[in-house]
Amino acid sequence: MPPHARDDRRYQVFVSSTYSDLMAERQEVIATLLELDAFPAGMELFPAADDDAWTIIKRVIDESDYYLLIIGGRYGSVSEAQVGYTEMEYDYATQIKKPVMAFLHKNPDDIASGKTEKTDDGRERLETFRAKVKTAKHVKFWENKDDLAGHVARTFSKFTRDYPAVGWTRASAETAEELELNLAKARLRIAELESEKAAPSAKAPDGTDELAQGDELVGFMIHFKYQWDDPAKPTYQQRSHGFRWFEIAATWDEVFASIAPKLLNEASEADMQKALESWMLEYHFEEIFEKALEGFEGEQREARDETMSSIDLTIDQDAFSVIVLQLNALGLVGKSEKKRSVREASKSYWTLTPWGLAYATRLRARRRGSEPSIHTINTESTAPTPDDEG
Incomplete structure (x- = not known):
């Protein structure tokens, strides 16, 4: 040539x-x-x-x-x-x-x-x-x-x-x-x-069939704070607080379905925990409310019931870390590879894997004519308030 x-x-x-x-x-x-x-x-x-x-x-x-x-x-x-x-x-x-x-x-x-x-x-x-x-x-x-x-x-x-x-x-x-x-x-x-x-x-990784998942239960401790107003006391003393530890259980599907929407793009581990805590408070409100009234009887219990003004909860940090590790082992979530600023570099960010997206879609998608469920969590909380209970 x-x-x-x-x-x-x-x-x-x-x-x-x-x-x-x-x-x-x-x-x-x-x-x-x-x-x-x-x-x-x-x-x-x-x-x-x-x-x-x-x-x-x-x-x-x-x-x-x-x-x-x-x-x-x-x-x-x-x-x-x-x-x-x-x-x-x-x-x-x-x-x-x-x-x-x-x-x-x-x-x-x-x-x-x-x-x-x-x-x-x-x-x-x-x-x-x-x-x-x-x-x-x-x-x-x-x-x-x-x-x-x-x-x-x-x-x-x-x-x-x-x-x-x-x-x-x-x-x-x-x-x-x-x-x-x-x-x-x-x-x-x-x-x-x-x-x-x-x-x-978009399928489960090999070997995950031996891991806890799906409808199997996972138990963990939550720390919840509640407060009530006592009208019998002076105004500046009316608000009172209480704290309790409470063991609660949910299925792995429920846990993942509550977190998944946050991960459609990506989310920090802290935001993932908040999403799970919000779901816990919404769907286990009655259990938590009863726990807040535990130990009170008669008129004292009735007064607490009527004047309860707020309940907030936090999942034990170690327990939540185990949850994230399990979802990662199941191939549902993976570490986000996006580049971060120096300030954000110390935080852990996660996102859905292809299998996680497919599985989340299956859990959250609503069938025609179906009633809302864990798989179709409403964006507005439907948890009863203390006034509703009263």
């Missing part, structure tokens, strides 16, 4: 990785390859346990010009032969001597626990796989998705020079428009497949 001639070839790159833990990273890599006029192909979009799918995967690797591997904190699902599907793809690519670009996470210990292997066996398999890949000639280490995208862009450009491939070339100037149209269609289809693949992430 003459020195200044334009290379119109387009290269197909097989992108291999686990999926749910590297969804954002894959999107960045695919976008980068598209900007470089490459054709990304990712056969993990096919059901990995399907023998026909594995045949298709091998054929697409055969047809690809380059093989690109991304390794994060998970080894991934394994075949009947007890080998991970991502490792099978890598082994096949090296077997047929396909040029391999490998990108390994630089600090696996820094990866969020929700995106790492949970078992010793999985961690051992991952470490062995990493060690195998490190022997390859072209391995780069990445720390975040932007860092990864930069490595991919530089490595791909080098590969097209050092490892020339057949690629795809326009047949003639007359077919240029057709080729560009096909390229646009390919990009659109890749985006559609990525979107479809994201849908299964």
